[in-house]
Amino acid sequence: MLKCKINGQDVEVAEGSSIIEAFKATGQDIAHYCWHPGLSVAGVCRLCMVEIEGNPRLQIACNTQVQEGMVINNNSDKIKDAVKWGLDFHLINHPLDCPICAQAGECQLQIQYMKFGQYDPEMAERKVKKRKVVDLGPKIVLDTERCILCSRCVRFTDEVSKTNELGIFNRGDHSEIGTVDDRPLDNPYSVNTVDICPVGALTSREFRFQQRVWYLKNETTVCNGCSTGCSTKVYFNEEGMWRVKPDHNDDVNGYWMCDEGRGTPRFVNKDSRLLSAWNGQKDEGQDLEAGAAAKAVGQTLKKVVAEQGSDKVAFVVTGQYTDQENRAFLSLAKDLGVKVYHWVNNPEKMDEFDGLLIRGDKNPNTYGLKEAMKEVGVGSPWSELESSVSDLEYVVVAGPENHFAYSDLTDKVDLFSKANHQVWFVAGDHDVLRAASNKVSLIPTKTYVEKDGTYKNFEGREQRIRRVMTLVPGALSLTEASKLMSGQELLVDGNVSESYRKTNFFSSNERGYL
Amino acid sequence: MFQLSPAGIDFVKTELNRYETKRSAILPCLYKVQEENGGWVSPEAVNHLADVMDIPAAHINEVLYFYTMYNKKPVGRLHVQVCATISCAMNGARELAKHICDKYQVKEGEISDDGMVTVTKVECLGSCGTAPMMQIGNAYYENLTKESAIEVIEDLKKKSTNQ
Amino acid sequence: MEVKILSEHYHKDDFQGLTGYKANGGYEMLKKAFTMKPQEIIDLVKAAGLRGRGGAGFPTGVKWGFLPDNGEPRYLLCNADEGEPGTFKDREMMERAPHQLVEGMIISAFAIGSKKSYIYIRGEYDDSINSCRQAIKEAYDAGLLGKNIMGSGFDHDMDVYCGAGAYICGEETGMISSLEGKKGQPKLKPPFPAVQGYLGKPTIVNNVETLASVIYILRDGVDAYRKYGTEKSPGTKLFSVSGNVVKPGNYEVPLGYPLKDLIFDLCGGLKPGRKLKAVIPGGSSAPILTAEEAMVATLDYENLAQHGSMLGSGAVMVIDDSNCMVDLLGVTLHFYHHESCGQCTPCREGTGWLDKIVHSILDGKGRLQDIDLMDEVAGHMMGRTICALSDAAAMPTLSFLKKFRDEFEFYVREGRSKVKGQAHAQM
Structure with a gap:
């Protein structure tokens, strides 16, 4: 460890740390655009200037290593002047089109300007004209005038995704980022470039112009798109979830996530969801309240098991639920004495891995499910279910939340249609379920942003997900459903925990939704 | 579609093995492409070169757009580059460039109607002691006057047409 | 008075070729170098006080001393990307005396223990490129490059790399980027090239004139070299004079030579009726001197620094009163x-x-x-x-x-x- 002094504060950092890392480690403020902890040092924005005692020249914090006893500051007048001018150089050719820019509100130019700028511009010359609204494929739109050429995106495609699509072409103030021939920037990780773009140059086609970011709340959670379990931040308002970004987690995903994982709003938001329970057959049926439906299913199952035997009922589980839910559901199966089958959605791809983050197992908690099945002592081979399904009275399915990862959904509905009844706990509303040929009960479940619990990722790392919003008020977690089915009542805790009060804006005036 | 000649492909292959890193071959290979593509490097030529060299097109494009000796758009058969930096500027280079433009009725950077002449003002060519000067192709023409410059160009035009 | 050491044989037409170069004592110093220990050559260059002739004036021997002793391959790059407006001295040397550069490079490479060197020449200098390539070919044919040079056991390969039009490639790390096949963008320092340069390996970048000077330090010895110039700026230097003088061109004078004499004696002064207005003494990036300052300034690193300017690459641009x-x-x-x-x-x-x-x-x-x-x-x-x-x-x-x-x-x-x-x- 090395000792140094930053703005008068004694700090200890690991050997080899750069000054900017020391600033970050102590939570001290330092302006920067090009430096990013997950990328190589470019040292080009020249904003992270610091004064080091004994050195007459200002140094950049990102490319200067801390040495024992260094006395560093970034709050002298000399530094403030340097940063103000550094910012001004960034702004002279920037279009300043904040009112129509999707980045407004989270733009680093705006943030730094409020801290270091607040002056009248002196630039009286014509700004450099560059290309705007450049189509970089299905995910990304580029505005080269807004770009401040920090090169983060280029370093990302060179160093992290290793796809090399981006470059900075031309030189001087005519430099422009882009792809050759405007080819699409469309790799499995491309939207990370939007996240790390400090300005509105790279914007996500999906998110741009949808919401002003200052109207969105965010909360950290874990992505349920695959077994990697990346830490993410979800951005939401009362209408639903608008986007997902990676949250820094050195143990799992570093600073990145895949583009696919950003698609969770597709199955979380209300318009794709099952809003209430439903009983019926071949599209004919009636809506029910979810809790009552679960209770009724529980009573029926007990009755069937008592009268016809436990081999008339089977439970089907998926790796989509939390450890707590798995335990409750599997325990119920155990109590009833029925068999449990693990539905593996894409067995041939389960062990695939792209070397960065994306895994073939598109379930967040296969590891936890297998562990729970072992502990509870349930689990029978899938082939057994396939051969015996037509003898079954009831198939009870803890179905997928992310149905996009379950391309075999229709096949399975067909398979379960051979039983007399199929009961689905499921988050999404699917026509194929309602159209099944046997009797169907659908009970809405909560998605990963509406419940608390833990997932265990591919290597068994336990990670907490948390309730950040409620989109379908009646939906149940599998734990709640299991309780109701076993005849217990749900205890409604009227006291919202303090953490929700602080982070969830519904808690102030819309308590009923929680 | 632009394609390198067999000799061009051989050149690229040799260059790829000539330096400590494959990427070093980009600069010489772009010269080759420019030579075979009639004096400039088109976007499709970049893509072709990327395929032949097995190097990301963006890396090649970055190099192409960084260096001024690669032409990013077509030029006339005689690319007249008049140095207009300090010593040349003091010795009438800008007037000379204007004179040549007027003579061939062409705007700076554009191609004359007969496809023969493009005139550009360029930065220091390291011929400051013999200002004003111009470069046409690989050759330097120094200590120019308006008259001698036109003479040189006319001479080259003749040679170029005869070929 | 000019003192022609580097440019002594420029006027001889056959000096460009190997035969002519050898007839005038060429490659004798390489032979001598092989009788010395590499460190002796470095010490000699240090003692002579040779300063980089490309612009920054950094002591060459000190630069060589920065190489880490870590067993990694070392590269020697010759900076022939002469782009500073007003400078055309390296071009003349490469065209008239390419073997002088090649010999200087082999000696320097031997001194620093480098097995591979490149001459990075700006792409516009077609004549220089051709003459250097020709000289390298001749040197290979004569066993002056390649394996076991002159039976010394020292191997060295040399190649020419052409730039493609970018002033910034004259900056040593920009040149390294360019040689690596990238945009010629300078790299962050630290690490310095001597530690991590070309492809991350220890690299020395020296100017054409600097490398050629090494030959004459070996030939004449430290005392003779230091006879010219000043205490802190020893030796002679090539100055490229351009602008409004009657006889522009390259002139080799001892450092510390009066700027006034260079303009008015060697270069024949200004055109009739014109008055001196200003002089840029070291390439376009050097701060300008007024006529009064120019009349008293001398051409060495310290004096020009005292006048708030710099010697730079030695490009003197003379500006008369007709200029705005x-x-x-x-x-x-x-x-x-x-x-x-x-x-x-x-x-x-x-x-x-x-x-x-x-x-x-x-x-x-x-x-x-x-x-x-x-x-x-x-x-x-x-x-x-x-x-x-x-x-x-x-x-x-x-x-x-x-x-x-x-x-x-x-x-x-x-x-x-x-x-x-x-x-x-x-x-």
């Missing part, structure tokens, strides 16, 4: 705007901004605050970037504005040039 200083600053800033690599924000944006302001003034649209604004912009470009291009644009700006402020104020007030009588837009 606003116009010349415009030309200079256009150059730096055009050549900024675009990496560091203060330089990328600052060079463009300055260029636009000075051209607004030249268009007759200047505002009085523009002069102070340029001053401030330039001031904030100094010392803020990876390489010195930003400073190179700022320094002439600051010095032009300081020393010829009246011309700028006149231009802004009247909307026309004080010297030319009308605005450049109308010319």
